Amino acid sequence: MRIFILSLLLQFRCGAELLSEMYGSLQSPNFPEPYPRDTELNWNIGVPDGFRISLFFSHFDLEPSYLCEYDFVKVKADGEVLAVFCGKEETDTEEVPTQQVITSPRNSLSIQFVSDFSNEERFSGFMAHYSAVDVDECSQRSDEDQLCDHFCHNFIGGYYCSCRYGYQLHTDNHTCRVECSGAVFKERSGILSSINFPSPYPKSSDCSYRIEVEEGFRLRLQFDPRFDVEDHPDITCPYDHVKVGSSHSCPITHTLRCLLIGSVSDPSRKQRVWTVLWRSVSRVHPDRQQRRLHPFPQR
Amino acid sequence: MRIFILSLLLQFRCGAELLSEMYGSLQSPNFPEPYPRDTELNWNIGVPDGFRISLFFSHFDLEPSYLCEYDFVKVKADGEVLAVFCGKEETDTEEVPTQQVITSPRNSLSIQFVSDFSNEERFSGFMAHYSAVDVDECSQRSDEDQLCDHFCHNFIGGYYCSCRYGYQLHTDNHTCRVECSGAVFKERSGILSSINFPSPYPKSSDCSYRIEVEEGFRLRLQFDPRFDVEDHPDITCPYDHVKVGSSHSCPITHTLRCLLIGSVSDPSRKQRVWTVLWRSVSRVHPDRQQRRLHPFPQR
Numbered sequence A, B: 001m002r003i004f005i006l007s008l009l010l011q012f013r014c015g016a017e018l019l020s021e022m023y024g025s026l027q028s029p030n031f032p033e034p035y036p037r038d039t040e041l042n043w044n045i046g047v048p049d050g051f052r053i054s055l056f057f058s059h060f061d062l063e064p065s066y067l068c069e070y071d072f073v074k075v076k077a078d079g080e081v082l083a084v085f086c087g088k089e090e091t092d093t094e095e096v097p098t099q100q101v102i103t104s105p106r107n108s109l110s111i112q113f114v115s116d117f118s119n120e121e122r123f124s125g126f127m128a129h130y131s132a133v134d135v136d137e138c139s140q141r142s143d144e145d146q147l148c149d150h151f152c153h154n155f156i157g158g159y160y161c162s163c164r165y166g167y168q169l170h171t172d173n174h175t176c177r178v179e180c181s182g183a184v185f186k187e188r189s190g191i192l193s194s195i196n197f198p199s200p201y202p203k204s205s206d207c208s209y210r211i212e213v214e215e216g217f218r219l220r221l222q223f224d225p226r227f228d229v230e231d232h233p234d235i236t237c238p239y240d241h242v243k244v245g246s247s248h249s250c251p252i253t254h255t256l257r258c259l260l261i262g263s264v265s266d267p268s269r270k271q272r273v274w275t276v277l278w279r280s281v282s283r284v285h286p287d288r289q290q291r292r293l294h295p296f297p298q299r
Helices: A002-014 A286-290 B002-014 B286-290
Strands: A016-019 A023-027 A039-046 A051-061 A072-077 A080-085 A101-103 A108-115 A125-134 A151-155 A158-162 A167-169 A176-178 A181-185 A189-193 A206-212 A217-223 A241-245 A258-264 A275-282 B016-019 B023-027 B039-046 B051-061 B072-077 B080-085 B101-103 B108-115 B125-134 B151-155 B158-162 B181-185 B189-193 B206-212 B217-223 B241-245 B258-264 B275-282
Touching (some): A016 A023, A051 A108, A051 B151, A108 A125, A151 B125, A189 A206, A217 A258, B016 B023, B051 B108, B108 B125, B189 B206, B217 B258
Parallel strands (some): A016 A039, A181 A206
Antiparallel strands (some): A023 A125, A039 A108, A051 A101, A051 A125, A072 A080, A072 A108, A151 A158, A206 A258, A217 A275, A241 A258, B023 B125, B039 B108, B051 B125, B072 B080, B072 B108, B151 B158, B189 B275, B206 B258, B217 B275, B241 B258
């Protein structure tokens, strides 16, 4: 029995009440009657991801003390103290909640009420109201660090991304890619550019183009020297890259006259451009034909 | 069979799709492929009370026509047309949604898409996204027409009121009343004023005070001429009033020496003040004692 009472007392002193509704209120013990001495009460407010918590004190009257060392209300979030209140009126060293609304940085907030062993007067305590507030994820980020590649749609409790016409949402649900594979070019010559050229190519895209010229010819490619694809000072093409080679989509018998150009971009924002010219050259006199291959302005 | 097909056709032309999720999207038929001709589609978006609906078109490309008489998208709420769109670019006579967000005045919104019997070109149609938006009831009203007497607490989907310390929320859940009944005064004389005097008395309060003087005396009341309680030009005291009389709380044997003063205020904002002085006068020489009864300054 003694243990039971002790455990009840400990619970009253230290146990935290969990508040998980989308709104509610909390108050000092016995409110609106004066609160008891030598008491500690804790409330942990938790709401779903995608929300923050706003807290408003509609009444506040605690024993005043220098730096709130006697009775106080402490508001914390993510381990950081957001505010400590005591007394009834603001002083140089002590704060009261007045009409300010406290908003948690994320979806949890904890409130601690402590009264010390003695109260010189009788203080009526506090009454506080909280509510979950929707986070507008779409308006939080800067342009450089957008959540969504094209469109961001906020809803209560979350957001989703969508893409401009002609693009598909990547499986990462944030970047927009284009469908750009499967094209086959059979002309004797042509120019192939990165998507959206001269605008930067889209992020998170994986394009492949097959160029195949007639028998007796072979392919010669020349990239525009203004080739500008995200690079790295030490590692060869770890992010975006353009790859030229044959593949299973080019029959083995078609060596040199069939090439696959693959262009891969990652989800980062450093998209650029590239252009390649292809020309079919006779296998007999490749050099003579090559001389004409200077279509791009030199740097 | 013919009837079944006809009913299917009618449904396709006129049936409205009900969207009751808290967010979602809608698009022209076959999107992103061009929409068919001779088609009508309707969507009715409905979200719970306490929310509004925001609508955003991420893509829009309809056949242009003068005043959108051929193909169009019409947005309506509560029977009123909020917008009519057609074409792909704004003109002097036709609107496109561009980047604007349409917000419904209340919790429903309907969208109608109509294409006529022929399209000269192929138009890709539209893609739109909607989401429920919380209404902050507390910040919507002016000071004169506040939802809550003292404190208004918004939450997602609604709001509630609370009162300052010392007041109770009326059963109307909006006004704040004080507990002001049951006081008994037994002094030979005294002054009784409306609550909060000289500030206006609170709304929605029903106070009663009993004054009872010694046997052999009777009560004489005198109201301060600055008596100011909400009145009416034609009807006697239909709203707030102060009532003087005996009641079951005054024993029958105590006639004239026990009075009940009741003060009632309604939920309107026109609170004022009143003050009454009481004095016990001898039943033997009432006139002589009355002469001293001029405590208030005359108007």
